[in-house]
Amino acid sequence: MTESARKVAEETEHRLDDLAENVRQRFDRLTKGRFSDQIKAGRFSGRGDQVATDSPRVGRGAGQVRSDQHRRERGGSR
Numbered sequence: 001m002t003e004s005a006r007k008v009a010e011e012t013e014h015r016l017d018d019l020a021e022n023v024r025q026r027f028d029r030l031t032k033g034r035f036s037d038q039i040k041a042g043r044f045s046g047r048g049d050q051v052a053t054d055s056p057r058v059g060r061g062a063g064q065v066r067s068d069q070h071r072r073e074r075g076g077s078r
Contacts, residue, residue: 001009031037038044
């Protein structure tokens with residue numbers, strides 16, 4: 001490889017590294033503090049970080065919990 005081609009290749013590599021870092025920073029900035037992430041972390045639950053892991057409702061959507069309540073009210077099991 002000639003000296004000029006090597007220099008162009010190195011310069012291109014550095015530019016691509018800079019571009020990749022810039023994209024990573026922008027992605028982190030965009031995804032930081034997303035509302036859905038805050039909800040998943042329990043920020044708006046009023047309970048802080050205390051989530052009962054033995055609760056049957058953990059990890060289930062509100063719709064599923066409502067379905068279970070309706071089923072129990074009608075005499076179904078679960």
